[in-house]
Amino acid sequence: MPLHIHTPLFESRPLSLAAGRSVWLKLDALQPCGSFKLRGVGHACEVHHARGARHFVSSSGGNAGLAVAYAGRLLGVPVTVVVPETTTERAKELLRLEDAKVLVHGGSWQEANELAQTLIGPNDAFIHPFDDPLLWAGHASMIDEVAQAGFKPDALVLSVGGGGLLSGVVEGLKRNGWQDVPVLAVETQGAASLHAAAQAGHTVALERIASVATSLGAKRVAEQAMECLRTHPVESHLVSDREALQACERFLLDHRLLVEPACGAALALAYNAQALANYKQVMVVVCGGATATLEQIQAWLATCPE
Template identity: 30%
Template sequence: MTLTPDLIRATHDAIRDATILTPLVPATRLSLQLGIDLHLKLENRQHTNAFKSRGALAKLLTLTDAQKQAGVIACSAGNHAQGVAYHATRLGIASTIVMPEGTPFNKIKATQTFGATVITHGVGFDDSVQFTLDRAARDGLTFIHPFDDPVVAAGQGTVALEMLEQAPDLDAIVVPVGGGGLIAGMAVAAKDAKPAVEIIGAQAELFDAVSARFNSHKTHFNGASLAEGIAVKAPAPANIDIITSLVARVDTATEAQIEDAVFDLLSSEKLVAEGAPGAGLAVIKNNLDHYQGKKVGLVICGGNIDSRLLSTLILRGLVRDGRITRLTFEIDDTPGQLATISRIIGEAGANVVEVIHQRMMQSVSLKQAELEVVIEARDIGHVEQIVTTLRGEGFRLRTDSGG
């Protein structure tokens, strides 16, 4: 079977009744901040909070009665797993999911909650595939691949059909890329519906297999990525062929840029997004000149970020913005020092969050003390004003950044 516009349209008809028509919304604050016209396709509000349930359902609907009776198996870092588990259970089909070791606990728990049997194996997706295939052959299960399947890719391509129905005047669509199923399906659908629309891929720099093929450079597989949903070393060859023929460009983002973008989506648009859509926003921010004067769509492809990771990301984002800052003082060990510092900070309109006052460590002299004060301020400029005032009062201090 070949991935074609007709297959994607037929797939859309097949899955429509069991799929949420997710909104395409203007990113009002981000558009103002970035100086572009950005719109977000909220697939984080899809069943299982990710676009993957589209392709999973599409494939499940093609199974024979015998295949349904035997059950299905899939290998996934999380979103495909949840999509298969949710729709398989809903359709009365038993599902087994192989998830790489280290998969965020919230994704494992959610997959089990949807009714699947979960097996953890391998370091990453690519290490788990052969194990999954062996288990499928042993138990007579149908393997549902997360991206190397034209029916699955057709299900993902329905996102583009909806986006161009919701906003026919889109000039460009930015799509996160891992194994290539989403961007391949969307490119086929979008270029058929509107040949002039530009399709742009976004990858994590640590897993840039598609970028390497597209832009003719070496891959940079190194370490764990915040965008684990697109952390794929071996994208499907069929998807690569479509990408090279229909996609305009494939850009990459660093881990720091992805982290910043996830925080931007949360703080500016109040959207919980995982790392993959963060990569999409990051490559837009990296290439703003390219998007000037264009109406740009970005697929917020999933929202299944681990809550513990999200809480840390929020705190780090607040620190980066200067809204939470640690001030470290070297003070004379005399009464009233902390009271004076607290008064100055309070009068400046900031809030003291935490205080650590230590005398025992030998990093300071006997008649001095080191005082760490964590404050909540408006922004970096506000912190600089407070630091200037404190130094003007004779206090010796440094900030997190060493200033």
């Protein structure tokens, strides 16, 4: 059995009324470690374990690290996660609850990742947060489940950070013969590395991440995400931090499920009737996020510009 679970797919009455069309939810926030990351990370960990890996190393201040820690605990493999200094105490606590060794280094994921690379021994496997074909193959299972349910959306909405979810979803669409289903890829304005790549025609490095949606905080998207832009109908959309945070609060009220601002970005678009005007039946990937707290979301909202 895979480490991830099949997650619910259903039509959301509140979002459908707000958007003026049928909006369906793929609730990957209900994965055991709190996010979709377990699909790809679990697959990668299982493959490396079968190849003889005896230690997993990860660089992530959030959901990817939690997925590696969860997978390692279930497989009986020790895990070291290097997190940047910006990582919340809650995230570090959740990592330790999964028995991971947590090292703090640098002011960004890039710096944490540099240290992580030095820790990889001959019997170790490095599990990348987003840029690995094993991850994309695992994430594609989400679309397999949707196809098996007999539901085909007119469009699919998801959030983009480093591009791992986008790459996996596009792989899943293609292997199910759904090359005609467009992907609405959503980022917050301060973490829009895919949008910058779309404008430039190639991946570019952002000078800095200026968004509360830190899970979207990859300064440069994976090259595979750029390939998705070239080979699949992908629309790049931007929302503000405030819109993402408000969507988190609204979704909690509508569906009693708390997600982090990175997921709120996709939900913000889903609540927007104008953004979805060209489609009758839309599916939103509710990617989740284990480190969010309502108190933190409300505190961010209190200081967010109108």
